[in-house]
Amino acid sequence: MLTVRQLLPEPADIDPAAAHAIAARPAPTSRPWVLVNMVTSVDGATAIDGVSGGLGGRSDKAVFAAIRAIADIILVAAGTARAESYGPPRTSADRQAERTKRGQTPYPRLALVSRSLDLDPDAVLFTQAPEKPLVFTVSTASAARREALGGRAEVVDMDGQGGGVDLPKMMTYLHNLGARTVLAEGGPGLNGQLVADGLLDELNLSLSPILVGGDSARLTRGADASPEPLTLAHLWESDGMLFARYVRRGGA
Numbered sequence: 001m002l003t004v005r006q007l008l009p010e011p012a013d014i015d016p017a018a019a020h021a022i023a024a025r026p027a028p029t030s031r032p033w034v035l036v037n038m039v040t041s042v043d044g045a046t047a048i049d050g051v052s053g054g055l056g057g058r059s060d061k062a063v064f065a066a067i068r069a070i071a072d073i074i075l076v077a078a079g080t081a082r083a084e085s086y087g088p089p090r091t092s093a094d095r096q097a098e099r100t101k102r103g104q105t106p107y108p109r110l111a112l113v114s115r116s117l118d119l120d121p122d123a124v125l126f127t128q129a130p131e132k133p134l135v136f137t138v139s140t141a142s143a144a145r146r147e148a149l150g151g152r153a154e155v156v157d158m159d160g161q162g163g164g165v166d167l168p169k170m171m172t173y174l175h176n177l178g179a180r181t182v183l184a185e186g187g188p189g190l191n192g193q194l195v196a197d198g199l200l201d202e203l204n205l206s207l208s209p210i211l212v213g214g215d216s217a218r219l220t221r222g223a224d225a226s227p228e229p230l231t232l233a234h235l236w237e238s239d240g241m242l243f244a245r246y247v248r249r250g251g252a
């Protein structure tokens with residue numbers, strides 16, 4: 001088990017999985033608690049050569065797994081699923097047992113958003129998923145692609161006004177499926193919409209001690225949103241990486 005050094009709220013050695021499992025996440029009444037987890041370089045890059053892998057490390061992987069372990073749904077935008085060759089969510093046997101004890105399914109369920117449905121039905125995220133992924137799309141998406149995904153995913157139309165999936169409605173849908181915690185894993189385009197729609201309750205930021213330069217997207221992109229003050233709930237350090245958990249003020 002990897003421990004990290006907690007700097008705030010008080011110094012301590014912390015097991016990331018245990019700490020995330022007991023963190024307060026009071027879901028609003030009609031939608032799940034929505035958290036984002038992202039890793040960036042010190043100068044704000046979210047990708048190196050188009051993927052995030054070069055930004056993380058051993059401790060980032062442990063914190064990433066700890067956060068995944070508490071999610072009912074892992075939400076990812078199609079751009080990230082394609083760029084990062086997404087696989088099905090995996091959790092260790094211990095984490096599965098803890099989830100079951102908390103009344104969760106052994107694994108989080110994967111949910112994607114895509115306008116185009118340009119998703120490979122033979123990708124392992126579909127063929128090896130413990131539970132059929134949800135794919136939220138719009139009614140104008142290609143009929144052929146919809147049919148190709150048919151047996152391997154639950155495709156749900158959720159048209160929004162801007163031509164994409166209506167994220168607030170999608171959250172209500174997930175709430176009605178029983179989801180209490182939705183972990184969004186990006187990318188920046190999806191994160192930007194979550195902020196603009198006022199849906200983000202928690203941000204887990206892993207800050208990697210590296211400078212990247214270039215013009216990689218920052219953590220959010222898209223339309224301007226009203227500034228949202230956050231509270232720093234914890235700050236951890238390991239291998240020079242900083243792990244900050246921010247929650248919406250008045251959230252948890």
Ligand SMILES: NC(=O)c1ccc[n+]([C@@H]2O[C@H](COP(=O)([O-])OP(=O)(O)OC[C@H]3O[C@@H](n4cnc5c(N)ncnc54)[C@H](OP(=O)(O)O)[C@@H]3O)[C@@H](O)[C@H]2O)c1
Pocket residue numbers: 037038039040045046047050051052055077078079080081083084113114115116117118136137163164165166167185186187188189190191193217
């Ligand atoms: N550092 C990190 O922690 C981290 C995490 C995640 C991603 N990333 C990086 O971020 C990059 C990808 O991010 P990105 O911002 O370019 O793309 P993205 O947000 O991952 O994906 C954009 C795509 O998602 C779909 N989408 C998003 N919102 C939608 C909506 N409301 N309705 C319907 N479809 C919607 C569309 O898919 P279709 O094109 O299929 O219609 C859209 O083209 C990659 O380089 C990845 O490595 C980094």
